[in-house]
Amino acid sequence: MKDAVESLIKKFDLEFTSEQRDFLRFLYENLHLEELSNKEQHFFIDFFYKSEVLRNMAAFALELADIIHEIYENIPAIEQNERLANGKEQRLYYERKWQVARRRKLNRQTIKKGNILYVPFDEYKKETGPIIICLEQTTGMAAYSELCKSVILPLFMTAHRERRDLYIVPYDCQVHVHFQFEKGHLNLSDFKDFIDYKAKGEAAFLPVLHFVKGLLQENQHCTEADIIIFTEGTPIDGQHLVGKQAKAMLEEMKRKYHAEFSVIAMHEHNFNEQQFWFANKAFFADDAIQ
Template sequence: MDKHESVINTDRFERRRFNQILEMSERLQEIVHKGQEGFPTFRPLMSDIWASLYKMKPSLLEEDAYDKNYQVNHDIMSRIMNEEGYFSARSSTRLDDLSSALGTVQYSEKVYEWVEKQRQANEELQKAIEEALKAQKSLAQAEQKQQESQNEIDDAKENGDKEGQKKAKSKQDKAKNVQQKAQESLQQAMQQIQSELSNQLHKTGNQLSEALKSATNEANQTKDDLMNLLSGGGSGAGNREGELQKLPLRDQIKLAELLSKNESLKKIAEWAGRFKAIAQKKQKNKHVETIDRSGVTLGVDVERLLPSELAAFKNPVTKMDFLRRFAENQTMMYAPEGKENLGRGPIILCLDQSGSMKELDEQSKGFALALMMIAKKQRRDFAIIPFSSTTKHQKLFYEKGKIKPSDLMELAKLFLGGGTSFLTPLKAAVSIIEERRRYSKSDIVFVTDGDPQDSHGLENYCGISGEFIKKKKERGFNIITVLIGNQVSERYVTPFSDKVVRASDFNNESVANAVFTI
């Protein structure tokens, strides 16, 4: 984009960066396409919106520093940059590619919708926009014909064809005349557009302001949902941002756009954020409870360091000595009381997806992502076995609790339906433990809201002398069962469970205490 098309103080790098992000974002491309069909200077306006969000110190150019055809963009950008919501948004968008891209999507949508509304209600504006678009098309065609004529002139010169040069020069002159007329028509039309939209900004500018305010909220919510999905155990905005930054920008943008379109994924993100906060708190409490503050040992566990060691780190005089001892594993810390269970073995979640679980589908997947967060934090492998009676079992594996955007979408879309079968997931869990050495001594979380249709086979498999119980003793795995609702009996799960928890849904203290402390 030529510099004169911008009404913001952009440089070559910033304009190139916007083009790169535009190439990554299908949503931005869609907005550019529809915007250009209804508003002649819409694409440069989108680039200015992005720059105003991304730059450290954006400012509007003086009137003599930009093409007058873009005066309307200057007026709109002036409006945007004086909005309270814009200043609020800037706290998170400065030098942040993703936040700036999300903000550009939302702001551009709102501006486009506002312009469309004015165009439909104003016949003069509609006519001026049509004339401008027509002039732009004529201008582009004239420029192309000039270039073609110039190529013909060059070829004729090379061949010594004077007659050919004369004809090509005549074509070029005609194209220049067309170009000049088109430029004049475009300027007249843009002046009319400027006049009409300026009047509308005075009359209905509050509508645009409200729309821009909601755009800021929507962009912030999308990023928050994204961090809820991807965060892996850190606390605070900085750590959540850090988790997000590990993902390539193209994938961040793609997942953010999927979130904005997929209501189910949004709800999963909300539940995931809630459950992860609970899980993190439970894990922290469990960790604190394992510390015996009467004993002291040497080590580098930051959470157990003695206050005197922390003071040594903060003191400039003793800091280097502390760092040396820390590097040599010689810093003093509180000794743990016994052996912690953290990081024992992988986690396998057997998740009921029979028809009766449909209403809790988003909640159950948010719960699964919280368990995955624990696995990731403790570097434990994680597997999900969704089960019902209507299909063969599936096994979803996440090494060290890490999940890719494509895996998130697969999980979000997955729902089996049908009745309830316990044999299938239990056998699948055993097969994972036997076939994959890394899954030995797993913690199995078995979740269901109904009694099994295969109860007879279950009794044989999970009875006192059944194969499941033998494997359980041989392989040393544990199983916690969560019964959702009051319609399921404990008698079917008690034989194979180390612990049984009953709750109305996943958002229950008893579930958190039992599952999020594994």
């Protein structure tokens, strides 16, 4: 890894401090820069050289590596007060339904030539669902933007390793844009836009939930989608999350798409557990912010 990064720096003849080299090594490892063409690598190095935000993100991510691990390992899941009484049976029912649909698809795609059947078994393999990151980008979150984005960086490696699509969905009172990274591969244009993206105003959460549901519908043959929500913890429509319609939608996403929700809130005292009843896990960034 060290030699690869040194070669990269030497190739483009730029001066980096030892600290900046460490940041670049982190990005090289987590973003799989070796897969980029020479032209793309040059673009990325130039962007890194000029972007204080990206360098700050890499610095945050390195500094928080141990804390992030501790958060994910040690903070317990939120106890859900409302679960489907027959949750296990529902999950098994939809699993069987999914298997039947896959077998039918396999049947349709099987080709017979003479006495030989060509069966596309790759199509039958269970596909893991996407990682969807809902990133609140509001006036209240402006101070934590680089921190949140730095926590997202290692998820590129996770998506790449598990061959899962990675979606980043910034939101305020609605969703204006989203970024898709197929199987965790770096798309430089979208990555740069993600780094530079800023929004203002307040956060509403129902619009982003509807948007996420649409993404899950596009990936309906996949299972075990992970949805990670970065929030200040006080959406203006938070009271509607306990309403009948929102509950029905969230329970359908959990049941039909096996969606697992994690919330990363900036401060524990801002976090309303009743409004985020659907979260499987909640993490608080207080320690990291301090």
